[in-house]
Amino acid sequence: MTDVSEIPRTDLVLHVNGAGHRIRVDPRTTLLDVLREHLGLTGAKKGCDHGQCGACTVLLDGRRVNSCLALAVAHQDAEILTIEGLADGERLHPVQEAFLERDAYQCGYCTPGQICSAVGMLAEARAEGTELDADEIRERMSGNLCRCGAYVNIVDAIGDVAAGG
Amino acid sequence: MRPLTYERAGDAGAARAALAQHGRGARYLAGGTNLVDLMKLGVEAPTHLVDVRHLPYDRIDDTEDGGLRIGATVTNNALAADARVRESYPVLSQALLAGASGQLRNLATVGGNLLQRTRCAYFQDVTKPCNKRDPGTGCPAREGDHRNLAILGHSEACVATHPSDMAVALVALGATVHVLGDTGEREIAMPGLHRLPGDEPQRDTVLAPGELITAVQLPGLGRLGVRSHYRKVRDRASYAFAVVSIAAAVDVAADGTIADCRIAFGGLAHVPWRAEAAEARLRGAPATEASFAAAAAADAELAAARPLRDNGFKVPLARNLLVRTLVELSEGTEGAAR
Ligand SMILES: Cc1cc2nc3c(=O)[nH]c(=O)nc-3n(C[C@H](O)[C@H](O)[C@H](O)COP(=O)(O)OP(=O)(O)OC[C@H]3O[C@@H](n4cnc5c(N)ncnc54)[C@H](O)[C@@H]3O)c2cc1C
Ligand code: SF4
Ligand code: FES
Ligand code: FES
Numbered sequence: 001m002t003d004v005s006e007i008p009r010t011d012l013v014l015h016v017n018g019a020g021h022r023i024r025v026d027p028r029t030t031l032l033d034v035l036r037e038h039l040g041l042t043g044a045k046k047g048c049d050h051g052q053c054g055a056c057t058v059l060l061d062g063r064r065v066n067s068c069l070a071l072a073v074a075h076q077d078a079e080i081l082t083i084e085g086l087a088d089g090e091r092l093h094p095v096q097e098a099f100l101e102r103d104a105y106q107c108g109y110c111t112p113g114q115i116c117s118a119v120g121m122l123a124e125a126r127a128e129g130t131e132l133d134a135d136e137i138r139e140r141m142s143g144n145l146c147r148c149g150a151y152v153n154i155v156d157a158i159g160d161v162a163a164g165g
Numbered sequence: 166m167r168p169l170t171y172e173r174a175g176d177a178g179a180a181r182a183a184l185a186q187h188g189r190g191a192r193y194l195a196g197g198t199n200l201v202d203l204m205k206l207g208v209e210a211p212t213h214l215v216d217v218r219h220l221p222y223d224r225i226d227d228t229e230d231g232g233l234r235i236g237a238t239v240t241n242n243a244l245a246a247d248a249r250v251r252e253s254y255p256v257l258s259q260a261l262l263a264g265a266s267g268q269l270r271n272l273a274t275v276g277g278n279l280l281q282r283t284r285c286a287y288f289q290d291v292t293k294p295c296n297k298r299d300p301g302t303g304c305p306a307r308e309g310d311h312r313n314l315a316i317l318g319h320s321e322a323c324v325a326t327h328p329s330d331m332a333v334a335l336v337a338l339g340a341t342v343h344v345l346g347d348t349g350e351r352e353i354a355m356p357g358l359h360r361l362p363g364d365e366p367q368r369d370t371v372l373a374p375g376e377l378i379t380a381v382q383l384p385g386l387g388r389l390g391v392r393s394h395y396r397k398v399r400d401r402a403s404y405a406f407a408v409v410s411i412a413a414a415v416d417v418a419a420d421g422t423i424a425d426c427r428i429a430f431g432g433l434a435h436v437p438w439r440a441e442a443a444e445a446r447l448r449g450a451p452a453t454e455a456s457f458a459a460a461a462a463a464d465a466e467l468a469a470a471r472p473l474r475d476n477g478f479k480v481p482l483a484r485n486l487l488v489r490t491l492v493e494l495s496e497g498t499e500g501a502a503r
Binding site for chain 1: 168169170171173194196197198201202204205214216218242246265266267268269271272404
């Protein structure tokens with residue numbers, strides 16, 4: 001066993017939801033664990049911890065990523081946006097609104113990841129100039145699993161935003 | 166758990182020096198989507214990480230021969246979305262988009278994708294023996310779960326497959342990998358980067374310790390590149406590794422004969438598998454289903470397949486995939502079914 005006091009720790013600064021945070025962690029710590037355990041931001045969920053479910057999805061400089069496979073120490077220069085930072089004060093993000101409107105969840109465990117992923121995905125499609133139909137949305141959202149099977153409403157909710165509704 | 170230190174390299178020289186200085190426990194870190202995963206599984210236990218994501222290799226540049234030079238840290242999504250790639254090498258864009266998920270592709274890089282390790286379940290489970298992870302301990306996959314493993318080029322020691330979709334497209338396109346090592350830069354023509362397992366399955370590639378991938382270069386292929394396509398057969402419709410996949414390109418001349426073609430398979434071997442015998446047979450032949458079927462049947466390499474107990478289905482699957490993909494490419498209907 002390694003004595004915990006011998007584990008090298010690193011000081012790092014992370015920019016999350018517009019605020020800087022200084023923390024001291026083992027360099028092995030993932031961004032997901034930093035968010036949840038050091039910063040108290042428990043919106044991003046730990047589903048599989050292996051990149052397979054998308055529950056941990058956050059936005060790094062606007063791009064969606066799995067925070068469970070990203071080492072926090074490697075992303076100190078990024079603007080990190082989590083579900084907690086998506087709303088503009090009391091005003092929900094359009095994707096959040098659409099999920100409410102369409103009832104796009106049951107237990108809600110996958111929802112923060114679904115919403116962050118959808119925000120990133122919509123930006124990707126916009127940048128490429130790709131029109132999003134239901135099939136295209138399903139394919140592009142395939143990195144987000146929903147154990148409750150709320151897919152039909154999730155796709156509808158994202159479709160509403162894509163169509164500007 | 167062994168302690169770990171981290172540093173970010175500003176240039177290639179510093180990256181290489183840092184890796185050398187920290188010895189055998191040091192690893193380059195790019196997107197981390199494979200390495201961090203393997204660290205959690207206990208398969209990898211590095212003592213020092215050298216982050217290469219900030220090296221100045223994040224560009225895709227035009228080359229003089231009409232090709233592209235793709236930096237090693239370009240992300241899989243950025244590469245797939247590049248207009249030049251989509252236009253001139255659709256097979257590459259399609260292969261990337263067929264792999265992993267949108268979130269993973271935003272982290273994953275070209276260099277890391279090429280060097281990702283096998284998805285063989287025993288390799289990923291440290292409670293099991295595995296010659297690739299722990300040389301000399303044996304290969305439980307040979308008699309165990311190998312439905313998704315190799316039918317070509319495997320050895321007594323290891324029957325694993327290479328999991329990358331991108332690499333299959335790069336092999337079909339005749340890409341060159343640029344690496345930086347102790348003796349300076351060298352170029353490795355695909356499929357030469359990856360190696361068959363032989364009796365050293367722990368070595369996936371021909372790279373020497375510390376060699377750094379800096380770029381991947383695509384030759385200008387004109388019409389052949391434009392007429393290219395990737396098709397992947399998997400157990401789920403999306404977000405799964407290939408059971409068998411094919412990257413193909415066909416240029417049909419005005420007289421209806423095949424001017425040139427490229428064929429590579431994924432999911433069949435420890436390396437992305439270029440089907441050169443089938444290509445040679447097709448050049449100059451009429452672009453008809455009969456030619457494609459004859460080439461598939463006669464392909465010396467597929468004919469030499471040595472399936473294991475539970476993966477014989479991959480042989481006809483690969484043949485059918487070849488015929489269907491080439492028929493559609495020569496008819497221009499390949500976009501119809503994904
Ligand atoms: C759930 C899941 C599903 C996936 N599905 C697919 C799929 O369907 N198809 C597919 O092809 N892939 C798939 N992948 C794998 C994914 O594509 C790879 O993990 C990714 O491409 C690796 O890139 P990276 O930059 O994250 O590499 P890292 O994890 O950072 O590195 C991987 C290896 O490459 C080395 N390395 C990185 N860059 C360099 C360099 N420049 N020079 C030398 N060495 C370097 C590292 O030391 C490490 O050994 C999947 C992964 C997950 C987690
Ligand atoms: S096939 Fe290769 S990777 Fe899988 S258990 Fe055997 S030696 Fe290990
Ligand atoms: S927790 Fe990250 S993908 Fe499942
Ligand atoms: S709503 Fe329960 S997992 Fe998706």
